[in-house]
Amino acid sequence: MDLLPEDNDLISIGISILAGSLVGLEREYKNKSAGFRTIVLICLGATAFTMVSRYGVGSDDRIAANIITGIGFIGAGVIFKDKFSVMGLTTAAVIWVVAGIGMAAGIGYYGLSLTISVITVLILSVFNKVESAMERLFLTRTIFVVFQDMDTDHLEALKRVMDKHAIKHTRKTVSKRARKLSVVFELNADRKNLQQFNNELMGLGYVEEFYYNS
Structure with a gap:
């Protein structure tokens, strides 16, 4: 052995x-x-x-x-x-x-x-x-947004903000949560435009919270 x-x-x-x-x-x-x-x-x-x-x-x-x-x-x-x-x-x-x-x-x-x-x-x-x-040239991100209430007009308003910043968007899901509307978008944009969009998103009164999953 x-x-x-x-x-x-x-x-x-x-x-x-x-x-x-x-x-x-x-x-x-x-x-x-x-x-x-x-x-x-x-x-x-x-x-x-x-x-x-x-x-x-x-x-x-x-x-x-x-x-x-x-x-x-x-x-x-x-x-x-x-x-x-x-x-x-x-x-x-x-x-x-x-x-x-x-x-x-x-x-x-x-x-x-x-x-x-x-x-x-x-x-x-x-x-x-x-x-x-x-x-740095082009980003693809998934964003989860919760609105303050159930008003579907907020959804259209958010889309206009995305278009303003030249962000291509595809809606993935829309759901109700605790009497609030929540939506998931897939976004495509360059980093600069996405950052500008984030800055404006933080100031939107009808958006309660949002976060990204890459």
Whole structure:
């Protein structure tokens, strides 16, 4: 019985921790729900299961498949969906990729493991800047507005304000809540016009509250 891991196993563990740390630091810096420790542990866990599968007989494929299944449950746990939006999809995707990075380290593809981790960090950081640049040009937002009463004239008045600021709008839902009219719009506009619209919206007497879900 071998009480100590083989040299290759120690290298796999070290590469797994290093590769997971690269991605985990980026997630921790952005204060995501799956932060540094979580990402490193997911990567290390995938490596450990892959290493164990190497010593099994005819179990490699089953263990690899079960790793993917288990990661799916973890990824689902970080996704949050409310009535108007879904959050956590990127974090779930990162968890899925990190598991692949750990599996690559566990099977001995150290260069592939480190390469994918670096590429993942670049995608999370550089592509985020690309998304921000696109948002500065054109935004799509979902707004939830509650009026002070049930007067449907307020709805038409709000549409005129949107048109005034060159905001394209699509009405998604209209409902009654505590004897007040509430409406959900999908808005399309550039950032400057949307900000001007928000400023005017805050001063409208017939609007009781509003908030956005991107």
